[in-house]
Amino acid sequence: MTTTTLERAVRASSNPNAKGMRTKQQILDAAEQCFAEKGFEGVSMRLVADRAAVLLGLLTYHFATKESLFAAVIARRADELNANRLAAMTLVAPDDLVGLLEAFIHPYLDLLETGEPGWRAYAHVIAVTAQDSRWSALGEQYFGAVGRMFISRLQVAVSGLDEDLAVRAYVHTVSIIMGLFAASGLIDRFSGGRLDSNDLRCGYAPALRFLAGGIRSLADASARPTD
Structure with a gap:
């Protein structure tokens, strides 16, 4: 049976690893903008979570500290x-x-x-x-x-x-x-x-x-x- 593009997209969207990667990229995009605008000191984890439209707990699940988040943005x-x-x-x-x-x-x-x-x-x-x-x-x-x-x-x-x-x-x-x-x-x-x-x-x-x-x-x- 041939797998259609739609079926592959549905599988990808239900893949926890793929979803986790998308969330991490979403967080990093938001953090990059926040750090660019306000510098390291002016950014809180709450601010990044709000900008990324994710729960604070989900942000800290991926990045435990602001320092680790900043390093990930650089990397x-x-x-x-x-x-x-x-x-x-x-x-x-x-x-x-x-x-x-x-x-x-x-x-x-x-x-x-x-x-x-x-x-x-x-x-x-x-x-x-x-x-x-x-x-x-x-x-x-x-x-x-x-x-x-x-x-x-x-x-x-x-x-x-x-x-x-x-x-x-x-x-x-x-x-x-x-x-x-x-x-x-x-x-x-x-x-x-x-x-x-x-x-x-x-x-x-x-x-x-x-x-x-x-x-x-x-x-x-x-x-x-x-x-």
Whole structure:
């Protein structure tokens, strides 16, 4: 007997595991939006439950604490971003600094512009995470491997950039793209409205030039003799 699409849908809807996964995704979607809007401190488990339209008990069944919920929000999209960055970096020539920066930054931009709407909220959550020492271990857990590869590639791409300077270059790169992709509205105010922080692609090219020049300057400065 042939199983119809309707029959498969009915079976899926009655599958407890499938239903549980849908509920978890529903909770994570709501939590992502809440954390993006209010930060970690401004969000309660009750707020997330209400936004997700689930009972508080069901939320705490899936995520016992707010910390575990926050970590799950960070983890959910990290694999896709990391995979896209790694794939892009493998295509870059060893001595191509601009290409390396593009391989690290552009996959994030693509997801923010063409991925599901939650990526914009995720950018706000990541920006908060990067500026709070409480979450440094979380950042290392989900983004550390790609970060270390980027640091190693920087040392090859830029002559005179030792490991410590490459680490600084990585941290500066992360700080700049977090600020850019969080679209905080700061550039709108200082430009009198001429610039739009939500126009990520327009802000991308100047940020790329700024980073490439700054990283090369780090190496140049280290090569100069000191007095």
